Amino acid sequence: MDKFLDYFEDQHFVxxxxxxTPELCKFWDTYLIDHPDEKKEIAYAKLLLTxxxxxxxxxxxxxxxxxxxRIAQHTDQGKTKKKLFPKLILPLLKxxxxxxxxxxxxxxxxxxxxxxxxxxxxxxxxxxxNETEAxxxxxxxxxxxxxxxxxxxxxxxxxxxxxxxxxxxSPKSASLETDMNQLVIPFGKNSSIRxxxxxxxxxxxxxxxxxxxxxxxxxxxxxxxxxxxxxxAHNPEIPFVVKTNDISILAVGTSFNVSAYPTDKTVETxxxxxxxxxxxxxxxxxxxxIELKPGELAGFDREKLETSVQVVNVNSFVAxxxxxxQFESTELNRIVLKLERYYNIKIYLNNPTLGIRKITxxxxxxxxxxxxxxxxxxxxxxxxxxxNETTYNxx
Amino acid sequence: xxxxxxxxVIILWNAFLEGDDKAFTAIYFLYIHQLLSYGRKLTHQNxxxxxxxxxxxxxLYEKRGKQLISVSNPKAYLFVSLKNSILKKLIQTQKLHSxxxxxxxxxxFSAEYSFQDQIISSExxxxxxxxLHQAIQNLSNGQKEIIFLKFEQGLGYSDIAxxxxxxxxSARKQLYRALVSLREILDKKTIFxxxxxxxxxx
Numbered sequence: 001m002d003k004f005l006d007y008f009e010d011q012h013f014v015x016x017x018x019x020x021t022p023e024l025c026k027f028w029d030t031y032l033i034d035h036p037d038e039k040k041e042i043a044y045a046k047l048l049l050t051x052x053x054x055x056x057x058x059x060x061x062x063x064x065x066x067x068x069x070r071i072a073q074h075t076d077q078g079k080t081k082k083k084l085f086p087k088l089i090l091p092l093l094k095x096x097x098x099x100x101x102x103x104x105x106x107x108x109x110x111x112x113x114x115x116x117x118x119x120x121x122x123x124x125x126x127x128x129x130n131e132t133e134a135x136x137x138x139x140x141x142x143x144x145x146x147x148x149x150x151x152x153x154x155x156x157x158x159x160x161x162x163x164x165x166x167x168x169x170s171p172k173s174a175s176l177e178t179d180m181n182q183l184v185i186p187f188g189k190n191s192s193i194r195x196x197x198x199x200x201x202x203x204x205x206x207x208x209x210x211x212x213x214x215x216x217x218x219x220x221x222x223x224x225x226x227x228x229x230x231x232x233a234h235n236p237e238i239p240f241v242v243k244t245n246d247i248s249i250l251a252v253g254t255s256f257n258v259s260a261y262p263t264d265k266t267v268e269t270x271x272x273x274x275x276x277x278x279x280x281x282x283x284x285x286x287x288x289x290i291e292l293k294p295g296e297l298a299g300f301d302r303e304k305l306e307t308s309v310q311v312v313n314v315n316s317f318v319a320x321x322x323x324x325x326q327f328e329s330t331e332l333n334r335i336v337l338k339l340e341r342y343y344n345i346k347i348y349l350n351n352p353t354l355g356i357r358k359i360t361x362x363x364x365x366x367x368x369x370x371x372x373x374x375x376x377x378x379x380x381x382x383x384x385x386x387x388n389e390t391t392y393n394x395x
Numbered sequence: 396x397x398x399x400x401x402x403x404v405i406i407l408w409n410a411f412l413e414g415d416d417k418a419f420t421a422i423y424f425l426y427i428h429q430l431l432s433y434g435r436k437l438t439h440q441n442x443x444x445x446x447x448x449x450x451x452x453x454x455l456y457e458k459r460g461k462q463l464i465s466v467s468n469p470k471a472y473l474f475v476s477l478k479n480s481i482l483k484k485l486i487q488t489q490k491l492h493s494x495x496x497x498x499x500x501x502x503x504f505s506a507e508y509s510f511q512d513q514i515i516s517s518e519x520x521x522x523x524x525x526x527l528h529q530a531i532q533n534l535s536n537g538q539k540e541i542i543f544l545k546f547e548q549g550l551g552y553s554d555i556a557x558x559x560x561x562x563x564x565s566a567r568k569q570l571y572r573a574l575v576s577l578r579e580i581l582d583k584k585t586i587f588x589x590x591x592x593x594x595x596x597x
Binding site: 004005008011014018044047048049051052053063064067068070071074075137180182210223 | 405406409419420423424427428445448452456528531545546570571574575578581
């Protein structure tokens with residue numbers, strides 16, 4: 001009878017009974033073949049769960065929208081709006097809220113069960129829309145603007161934080177285990193941080209690193225959105241884990257690059273030295289973790305939910321952290337995307353087919369931006385037009 | 396498992412506490428379906444439900460900054476707030492219509508279970524289905540609420556205990572008692588071929 005109750009404590013089992021996916025079905029079918037003696041109990045447990053499920057009520061979009069607009073009108077946001085708009089226009093707010101809901105439904109409610117994607121989308125929104133200044137947000141709520149285009153953050157032995165090699169900050173000691181610091185780097189900036197354990201992380205433009213003020217747990221866990229180059233301080237007892245929305249990378253003491261921009265189709269992990277294990281977060285429960293060798297790239301495809309491994313020229317993936325881009329017959333599309341992020345600019349191609357042209361070369365990112373783009377254009381046979389401060393055209 | 400709260404929900408929650416209104420909106424859309432679903436089990440009156448949800452979020456918004464709301468699981472926090480708010484409103488309306496008040500001033504959890512026909516194979520006898528359905532309907536309101544919170548909302552025992560204001564032990568015991576009692580009905584009554592059932596649904 002105890003075994004019977006165990007099924008109900010197994011989230012995989014409950015999911016299989018209530019919200020089956022092909023993967024879950026495959027897993028439990030295999031499990032049943034391996035454990036024929038449990039067949040009866042499993043059948044009973046599954047039957048009970050399905051019978052205990054509520055009748056599904058679908059909530060109407062307009063209920064959710066009108067509730068939201070009621071709330072918005074009663075919060076401070078709503079109050080200021082009330083003052084701004086004359087009374088007649090107020091009812092229109094309801095329609096604005098409905099529009100917001102449909103937009104948000106698209107972004108946020110695609111999959112209610114997948115919370116982390118919701119948050120990543122939200123974070124991506126934040127990086128794109130918010131201030132253009134790189135900043136460090138401490139667990140106590142304090143915000144520190146980093147001001148430089150290439151900022152640095154370092155933790156010293158006593159837990160003090162040194163910003164850009166000069167300003168020192170003593171953060172209040174964190175009380176809660178859930179307290180986290182966030183390093184937010186908008187497009188057009190980059191940064192490097194030395195974490196309390198001595199690990200160095202270079203953050204590329206448009207990235208967020210979330211990390212605890214001190215590593216107290218059995219693993220050193222950080223959360224990354226965007227791109228980071230990691231030089232992990234060696235400590236075999238406490239593994240270092242980089243979590244992203246889709247995959248987790250487990251390392252002991254090694255160097256690797258992770259690119260996990262919410263808008264990219266694949267999440268790429270490239271190993272420079274040592275070894276790392278790449279885990280898919282919540283796709284196939286019996287898919288094996290992937291151990292990378294130096295020089296290999298693990299690409300997780302967000303649509304197919306699959307990881308493939310290939311050997312690559314490592315330098316073209318990690319050179320950005322040293323201030324240059326290197327590529328070997330790389331598609332122009334990819335280079336343009338990298339430059340757009342690095343400089344926070346827009347580059348339009350006159351003809352979309354230009355994007356798949358392969359280019360080989362090297363670009364020094366820290367030089368004058370116009371010059372860098374001019375070099376790219378002239379060496380690869382394009383002509384460059386500057387439309388305004390942040391917009392360029394290639395043809 | 397279910398007891399662990401996703402780190403990223405906490406990130407969102409903290410962003411909200413730090414004054415980010417977009418995070419507030421994201422929290423609303425993240426939980427509104429689940430809150431409505433839970434609320435509907437506590438009251439059938441839309442008026443009370445919608446007012447309560449409004450109160451929960453407006454109150455949350457106003458509390459920010461004044462006091463630090465650090466919670467281990469935002470979802471459980473919202474469930475507790477909603478339940479309290481509905482309870483308060485139910486008591487108020489009962490005071491107004493004191494004549495028709497019955498003794499209970501609790502928000503009774505009521506759930507309606509329907510036959511999930513496609514799951515039980517046709518070989519299940521009508522009697523078994525009826526008995527099982529009857530037994531499920533006859534579970535105590537508390538047991539139904541625990542089942543809903545655990546299996547459909549994925550809350551852990553410590554959160555269930557908070558929402559229902561009972562101990563973790565009691566939550567676990569009540570659930571097990573319900574499951575075991577239903578299991579016994581199946582053992583006695585079932586004549587259906589579970590092998591057939593399994594192959595049919597795989």
